[in-house]
Amino acid sequence: MAQSETVDRILDAAEELFAERGFSETSLRMITSKAKVNLAAVNYHFGSKNALIQAVFARFLTPFSSTLDRAFDDLEARCGDTPPTLNQTLWVLTESAIRMPQRSERGLSIFMRLLGLAYTQSQGHLRKFLEQQYSNPFGRFMRLLKEATPQLSAVDRYWRIQFMLGATAFTMSSSDALRDILHNKLGVETTVQEIAARLVPFLAAGMQASDPLMVVPSLGKTASG
C-alpha cells in the first residue's frame, strides 16, 4: 500500500466518525463524504468496511504496542530482581498511552473511545483481530499485574482485573461527554491526562482492597466507616 493521500484522509475521517457514532451507525457514505473521496475508494484501498475498521485500530495500536513493550523493558530493568509495583505497572501503561504522538489534541480521547467501543459493540471480527495482533503486550501486562499482587488469589485477581478494565474502558469511551458534563456543572476543564492520573489511584486502591467479598452491613453493626 503506497500510503496515498486518500488512504490517510479515509482513516482520519473514519476514526473520528466511528468514535462519534459507533461502527455500524457510521456508513461508508458518511466517511467518504467527510474525507472528500469517492465512495468506492474505501473498498478499493481497504477491501471492505470491516477491514477499514481494523486498519483504524492498527494505525494506533501497532506503534503503541512496541512503545509499550519498550516501556515494560525499561521498568523491569529499573526494578532489577524485585517485580514492579502495581502503581508502577499501571502508570507505565497509562504514560505510554499519554505520550503517544497524537494526530490531534483529541487524538488520545478519540482512540480511547474507540477501544471502549471495541469492547461493547459486538464486532466479532474486531475482537479476533485485536486478540491475534496484540496478544503479546497484553499477556505481558497481565503477568506484571500478577507479580504485583501476590496477596490476591487467582479468582480475586481475575475479577478485580475485570473491574479495572471496566472502569477504564467505560470512562475513556465516554471521556468527551463526561468532560462536557463536568464543565457545565462545575465549570472545570479536564484533560485526558488528568483523567488517567485520577484513574490510576482509584484502580490501585480497588485492586488492593482488603476484603475480597462484601461483608453485608447489618442493622446494628455497620461495616467499615
Next chain:
Amino acid sequence: MAQSETVDRILDAAEELFAERGFSETSLRMITSKAKVNLAAVNYHFGSKNALIQAVFARFLTPFSSTLDRAFDDLEARCGDTPPTLNQTLWVLTESAIRMPQRSERGLSIFMRLLGLAYTQSQGHLRKFLEQQYSNPFGRFMRLLKEATPQLSAVDRYWRIQFMLGATAFTMSSSDALRDILHNKLGVETTVQEIAARLVPFLAAGMQASDPLMVVPSLGKTASG
C-alpha cells in the same frame, strides 16, 4: 395497552437480542421472528423501534426504581441522624438489583448489559427517556454518595463515581462471558450475587483512595508498595 401475550413475547425477544447484539444491530425482523409474531406487530403495539427500546427499559426500571426508593427509605430510617456509610449505600443499591424478581436466571446480567449499552451506544432518545423517567432515584443515590464521602472534593467525587459506574456496567454486562472464562481457566463457578459481593469492596476502596491524582513513581523512589 392490554398487556397482550404478543406484547410480552416481543419485549422478551427484544430484551435478549438487544443485550446480545446492541440496538441498531438488531433488526425488527430478528425480534419478531424470535418472538414468533408478525413483523407489523412491533409498530402496531409500540409505534416505532425506538419506542420498543424504551419499553424494554421501562419494564425493568419502573418497578426497580420504586423498590430502590423503599430500600433507601429503610436505610435512612435505620441510620437515624448519621448519614449511611459508603458501603451501606452501595450495598443497598446492589441488593435491590439482585433481589428484583427476574424473568430468567440470566435476567439481571441481561439487563445490566442493556444499561451498559444505553451508556455507550449513542442512542440520544434513550438517554433523554431515562433521564426524564428516573431522575429521582438516581439523584437520591448521588446525594447519598455525596454524604458518604464528605472528604472528597466535588471534582474528585464526580470522576470516581464515573469509575464506579464503568466497573459495574462493564462487568455486569459481560458477566456471562466472564463467568465462562473463569470456569474454563480455574474451574470455578460464580453467581451474579458473588460478583456483586466482590464488586462492592473494590468500588468502596477505590472511592476512598487517599490520593486523588496519581503520584508519578520516579526511578529511585517507588510510590506505595
Next chain:
DNA sequence: CATTGTTGCAAACGATTGTTTGAAACATAC
C-alpha cells in the same frame, strides 16, 4: 343477525446499506 373495535398477517413501500462495475483520468516506462 349486523356492527364495531382490536389484533394478526402477507405484501409492499421508499430509503439506505455495503459492494461491484466499467470507463475515464493519471502517471510512468518503453
Next chain:
DNA sequence: GTATGTTTCAAACAATCGTTTGCAACAATG
C-alpha cells in the same frame, strides 16, 4: 507516440432496513 499499471469516479447492484397498507380473523355489543 503507445503501452501499462494505478487511482478516481458516477452509476448501478442486490440486500436489508423501519414503516405502512389493506384485508382477514376474531370477540364483544347492539
